[in-house]
Amino acid sequence: xxxxxxxxxxxxxxxxxxxxxxxxxxxxxxxxxxxxxxxxxxxxxxxxxxxxxxxxxxxxxxxxxxxxxxxxxxxxxxxxxxxxxxxxxxxxxxxxxxxxxxxxxxxxxxxxxxxxxxxxxxxxxxxxxxxxxxxxxxxxxxxxxxxxxxxxxxxxxxxxxxxxxxxxxxxxxxxxxxxxxxxxxxxxxxxxxxxxxxxxxxxxxxxxxxxxxxxxxxxxxxxxxxxxxxxxxxxxxxxxxxxxxxxxxxxxxxxxxxxxxxxxxxxxxxxxxxxxxxxxxxxxxxxxxxxxxxxxxx
Amino acid sequence: xxxxxxxxxxxxxxxxxxxxxxxxxxxxxxxxxxxxxxxxxxxxxxxxxxxxxxxxxxxxxxxxxxxxxxxxxxxxxxxxxxxxxxxxxxxxxxxxxxxxxxxxxxxxxxxxxxxxxxxxxxxxxxxxxxxxxxxxxxxxxxxxxxxxxxxxxxxxxxxxxxxxxxxxxxxxxxxxxxxxxxxxxxxxxxxxxxxxxxxxxxxxxxxxxxxxxxxxxxxxxxxxxxxxxxxxxxxxxxxxxxxxxxxxxxxxxxxxxxxxxxxxxxxxxxxxxxxxxxxxxxxxxxxxxxxxxxxxxxxxxxxxxxxxx
Numbered sequence: 001x002x003x004x005x006x007x008x009x010x011x012x013x014x015x016x017x018x019x020x021x022x023x024x025x026x027x028x029x030x031x032x033x034x035x036x037x038x039x040x041x042x043x044x045x046x047x048x049x050x051x052x053x054x055x056x057x058x059x060x061x062x063x064x065x066x067x068x069x070x071x072x073x074x075x076x077x078x079x080x081x082x083x084x085x086x087x088x089x090x091x092x093x094x095x096x097x098x099x100x101x102x103x104x105x106x107x108x109x110x111x112x113x114x115x116x117x118x119x120x121x122x123x124x125x126x127x128x129x130x131x132x133x134x135x136x137x138x139x140x141x142x143x144x145x146x147x148x149x150x151x152x153x154x155x156x157x158x159x160x161x162x163x164x165x166x167x168x169x170x171x172x173x174x175x176x177x178x179x180x181x182x183x184x185x186x187x188x189x190x191x192x193x194x195x196x197x198x199x200x201x202x203x204x205x206x207x208x209x210x211x212x213x214x215x216x217x218x219x220x221x222x223x224x225x226x227x228x229x230x231x232x233x234x235x236x237x238x239x240x241x242x243x244x245x246x247x248x249x250x251x252x253x254x255x256x257x258x259x260x261x262x263x264x265x266x267x268x269x270x271x272x273x274x275x276x277x278x279x280x281x282x283x284x285x286x287x288x289x290x291x292x293x294x295x296x297x298x
Numbered sequence: 299x300x301x302x303x304x305x306x307x308x309x310x311x312x313x314x315x316x317x318x319x320x321x322x323x324x325x326x327x328x329x330x331x332x333x334x335x336x337x338x339x340x341x342x343x344x345x346x347x348x349x350x351x352x353x354x355x356x357x358x359x360x361x362x363x364x365x366x367x368x369x370x371x372x373x374x375x376x377x378x379x380x381x382x383x384x385x386x387x388x389x390x391x392x393x394x395x396x397x398x399x400x401x402x403x404x405x406x407x408x409x410x411x412x413x414x415x416x417x418x419x420x421x422x423x424x425x426x427x428x429x430x431x432x433x434x435x436x437x438x439x440x441x442x443x444x445x446x447x448x449x450x451x452x453x454x455x456x457x458x459x460x461x462x463x464x465x466x467x468x469x470x471x472x473x474x475x476x477x478x479x480x481x482x483x484x485x486x487x488x489x490x491x492x493x494x495x496x497x498x499x500x501x502x503x504x505x506x507x508x509x510x511x512x513x514x515x516x517x518x519x520x521x522x523x524x525x526x527x528x529x530x531x532x533x534x535x536x537x538x539x540x541x542x543x544x545x546x547x548x549x550x551x552x553x554x555x556x557x558x559x560x561x562x563x564x565x566x567x568x569x570x571x572x573x574x575x576x577x578x579x580x581x582x583x584x585x586x587x588x589x590x591x592x593x594x595x596x597x598x599x600x601x602x603x604x605x606x607x
Contacts, residue, residue, distance in 0.1 A: 026404035033401035041389065122385025123398075126447065129349045129381065131374035132402035295352040 027140070030132065034144040038110060044148070047106045051152050054102060055094035055160035062093070063167045079257075087164030088173050088186050092260065094160040095153070095197055099253050103156070104229040107149045107201045111208025112221035114141040115291065119216035119298040134292045142209055142284065149201030157194040161187075177261040193256040196269065200253045203276035203283075204229070207249060210287040216298045246271070249279055299327045299363070301455050301486035302348060306357035309343050317343040319510035320357065325488055325503065330481045332497035332518075333490035335507030336599050341490040342382050344507070345459050349379055362454055375405045378448030379457040383464075384440040388433040392424055392443050395432055399447055406451060418446040421476070437464040445476065456480055458489045462496055474500055494595040506598045513598050518591075525589035529570050530559040532583035542577045546570060562586060 038044055062083060079096065083089040095103075115138070118124035127137060164170070173186030181189075207228065212221045232250040235241050245251050252272030258265035302325035309318040318340045325331045335341050346352040348359055350370035359366050364373035386395040396415045400406050406414075419425045422442040427435065435443065441464055448456055458477070462470040477500050481487050491497050497504070504521055506514040514521060529548070531539050539558035540551045548560035548570070562570075571584050589597075 023404065029401050029408055030404070033398055037387070037398065121387060122383070123387060125346075125349075125351050125381055126379075126385055126399060127402050128351055128370075129374055129377075129379045130399055130402040131350070131371050133371045133404070136404075137402070293353070296346070297352070 027136065030136065031140050031143055034140045035147060038144050038148055039151075044110060047109060048152060048155055051098065051102060051106060051156050052159050054098055055090065055156055056163045058094055058097060059090050059160070059163035059167045062090070082174060082176075083164075083168060085169065086173055086186075087166075087168030087170045088161065088183075088190065090164030090168065091157050091160040091190050092193065092257070094156055095193065095256070096254055098156055099197065099200075100233065101226075101229070103149075103152055103197070103201060104204055104250075105226055106152045107145065107204050108208055108222050108225035108229070110148045111145045111205045112212050112223075112225050113218040114145060114209055115212040115287075116215045116221040117212075117218040119296070120218055122298055124298060125296050128296060135288065138209070138213075138288055138291050142206065142287075145205035145209060146198075146202045149205050150198040153194050153198040153201060157190060161190065175260050175262055176257060179262045181262070189259050192259050196256045196259065196272070197253070199273060199276045203249065203279040206280040206283040206287070210283040210290070213287050213290045213294070246275070249275075251275065300360075301325045301327050301329070302331075302359070302361055302488060304348075304357060304359035307344070307347060307354055307359050308356045309340075309347055309352060310355045316510050318347065318354075321507075321510075321512040322515075323359070323505065323512065324515065325486060325505075328481075328484060328486055329503045330477065330487045330489070330501050332494075332501035332504040333488060333507070334494055334497065334504055334595060334599075335490075335492065337492050339507040339599070340510040341492075341507055342459055345379075345381055345457055345490065348457065349374065349377075349381065351381070375403055375451065376454045377457060378451070378453040378455070379459075380444045380448055380461055381457075381459050383460070384444030386432045386440070386443060389431065391429050391431055392419065392435070392439075392446075393428040395443065396447055396450060400450055403451070414450055418449045421449055422446045423472070438466065438469045441465055441469070441473075445473070449480075453485055455486045455488065458487065460490055460492070462491070462493075470496065494592055498591055506595065508599045521594055522588075522591065525594045527562045528559045528587050528589070529562050529565075529567055530557060530585055530587050531571075531574060531579070531581055532557050533574075533579050533581055535579050538577065538579050539574060542574050542579060543570070546573060559587075 062080070079089050079092045083093060115124070118127065128134065170183065172180050172182055173189075174180045204225070208221070208225045211224050211228075212218070215221050229250060232248045236245050236248050236251050252275045255268050255272045258268040302323050304321060304323040306320045306322065307318060308316070308320050310316050321344065323344075333341055333344070343352065347354050348361060348366060350367035353367055361373050362376055366373065386392075387398065390398065393415055396418065397411060400411050400415065401408070416425065419428050422445050424439060424442050424446060427439060432440070432443070441461065445458070445461060448458070461477075462473050465473060474496075477487055477489060481500070489497055489501070498518070501518055503517050504514070505512055514524070529543075533539050534556065536553040536556065536558040540553045540560070543551045543558065543560040546565060546569075548563060548565060551560040552558065567584075567586050571581065574581055574584070
């Protein structure tokens with residue numbers, strides 16, 4: 001090995017074909033790796049497994065208890081009254097039940113772990129030294145959280161639908177407004193409800209991502225997100241705080257019942273989606289500002 | 299052309315502690331640069347600044363001619379690094395861990411990934427443990443996997459922060475051989491250590507850190523030259539010898555039980571010896587001692603037990 005060889009060698013091993021690679025493909029590759037990491041983790045699969053169990057258990061319980069019309073109001077009660085006549089309603093019952101805590105916690109685990117977990121393992125410094133790019137890494141993390149939230153919501157909806165069909169009669173769907181629509185129309189509404197709930201979970205994911213950039217302790221971030229959700233839900237129930245209610249992050253989650261009316265209550269839905277969008281942009285920006293400017297000390 | 303350069307690079311932590319204090323690094327292309335200093339002298343913080351993990355309070359730095367931290371995304375794919383110990387996902391195998399990092403590299407070709415991972419693992423002798431979960435790796439294996447990660451692509455510069463931490467003497471030798479091999483390929487190597495002996499055998503250049511400041515930088519040979527030679531005499535009359543040294547104008551005299559020494563300075567050792575004999579000091583043994591690198595290193599960093607108090 002002579003020194004004369006060295007330049008020729010480093011020249012024959014070009015380390016800089018940056019422009020040659022398609023940036024979109026590179027994004028997809030990192031996104032794919034992120035999804036494999038999130039969906040390949042036993043803990044996360046277990047969480048998805050839990051979301052499968054709930055709709056089945058709720059369905060069996062309601063079948064055994066043979067629900068009969070009850071008093072009171074609110075979407076939950078209305079769904080219960082409809083279930084006996086149509087298994088499709090198990091989807092709405094399961095979603096509104098799981099939205100109280102289970103789905104938010106599932107999203108909180110993945111969102112809280114996203115950055116803080118990497119910092120805790122120390123893998124964050126190596127990802128940035130690769131270099132993954134801070135903005136790019138954060139965007140991919142957020143996308144993966146959204147996909148996980150969507151997956152959890154879709155699983156709840158799909159399993160509820162299957163369990164509902166197995167346990168209860170299925171046919172034309174009588175909506176909350178009293179109108180009866182064909183089953184196909186009802187299923188389309190199930191799809192929209194699922195997407196609406198997933199949008200709410202995406203907004204929560206942005207909040208979780210922002211919290212996750214503040215710490216190296218994933219468990220702390222996860223707990224903080226869960227506490228935030230519960231606090232928001234409690235505050236939303238306090239009549240004295242009714243004025244701030246619509247601005248709480250959890251306030252519009254259950255508004256998907258607007259889809260189950262004719263005509264669809266679009267103004268409520270749009271307010272909900274606007275709330276989700278504002279929260280996503282606000283906390284997404286905060287996460288970005290923090291993540292692209294903070295020293296990585298882990 | 300310098301592989302790493304900095305001017306006035308400074309990092310003050312939020313608590314006010316000055317971790318890196320106006321350092322001017324100059325690592326020549328193709329060098330094996332030993333970045334020395336005791337624990338806590340600012341070596342790792344400097345490396346974090348170079349890699350864009352931390353942002354400097356003031357000063358500039360360049361890696362391979364690209365300013366950092368501004369240009370990290372343009373240059374770091376040409377730089378392999380090991381920072382503050384290995385870090386991987388415990389629930390993934392060694393191979394999957396490397397694949398994860400490779401996927402984050404937007405300039406890496408996914409088609410060649412399996413080959414590149416295989417070669418990197420082979421180079422550090424981990425091929426047989428490639429499918430084992432990282433959780434079950436020994437400390438030495440973890441360290442090797444981290445080195446493998448820095449070798450996933452052909453690099454122009456490799457930054458290794460304490461690469462032999464946690465390794466047994468065998469592993470330390472292997473790492474040293476690996477560093478030689480990497481350097482022979484024309485790659486610049488920047489290796490930090492708190493042990494001089496560890497890098498002395500492979501380095502062409504050294505930089506010595508002390509409490510955040512770069513107290514020496516240059517070729518290893520130059521560091522050796524900075525060491526001032528001492529005359530040492532073995533005698534029963536050490537105090538008498540010291541008196542003779544003093545009359546000759548030698549400084550920093552020291553007297554032990556059976557030995558006296560002084561800085562040689564510009565004096566001729568032959569004349570010193572003759573004067574000793576002339577003064578009736580019984581000379582058993584007389585020699586000129588060049589300080590060991592270890593002594594120079596300790597002198598620069600001020601660590602350890604200082605006999606002068």
